[in-house]
Amino acid sequence: MARSSEDSAAIRAGLAVGLAAAAYGVSYGALAVAAGLDVWQTCVMSLVMFTGGSQFALIGVLATGGVAAGPTAIASAAILGIRNGIYGVRVAPMIGGRWWKRVAAAWVTIDETTAVSTNQPTLRSQRLGFWTTAAATFIGWNLTSLIGALIGDALGDPRQWGLDAAAAAAFVGLLWPRLKQRQTIAVASAAAVVAVALTPVLLPGLPVLVAGIVAVVVGGFNWLSNAEPPLIPLEREGI
Secondary structure (H helix, E strand, O other): OHHHHHHHHHHHHHHHHHHHHHOHHHHHHHHHHHOOOOHHHHHHHHHHOOOHHHHHHHHHHHHHHOHHHHHHHHHHHHHHHHHHHHHHHHHHHHHOOOHHHHHHHHHOOOHHHHHHHHOOOOHHHHHHHHHHHHHHHHHHHHHHHHHHHHHHHHHOOHHHHOHHHHHHHHHHHHHHHHOOOHHHHHHHHHHHHHHHHHOOOOOOOHHHHHHHHHHHHHHHHOOOOOOOOOOOOOOOOOO
8 A cells, every 4th residue: 555655646746747847848839939940840859859958058049149159059958968867877777677768768867757756765656756757748848849839930029928038937946946055055156147247248158158167166066065965865765
């Protein structure tokens, strides 16, 4: 009975988180079209890239710098995507199975699937949480990306509807729950100050890259929280 309750809780959490994350796809789709992508390109990016933070970063740079900012847009998206590789190290032991299963898991290893799976108490509920979140987010994100792209194509400039603030809101939503430790606050503050200061003087996308480097340096030295626990505690049964 206890195992059934844990499994049900993991499935509920996966569905809730997946559907909530998918809602951002409407904003992404509309903003991608406004940045110059067509509906087809917008949908292919969601299908292949499938990592909202990187997608928002890429279209954000393209929207401000155009095609000329393509290299910095790709670099910004790639830097944000590195975290998914780190997540992969954490979730790989719980996925198990054959190579094709690990390849599929790598495609959908993102913030949401990692957060839900690593917060379950048993190996079975971890796997259920991971795959439930993956399915809900993948299907929902791609559907809402299409809807957003069609809406953006019909409405024109998304700024008049306030959709241009969606990218910033998405990043704040990811960051805010983590601002409970001094070191994390220091990293976020340093990156924000650098990005704001450099935005008027550098090409679009470059302030994000510099801010990312500053964040890595400040976070790497860990001046303020040598004794603090990790952000995603590894406290698992059967691993």
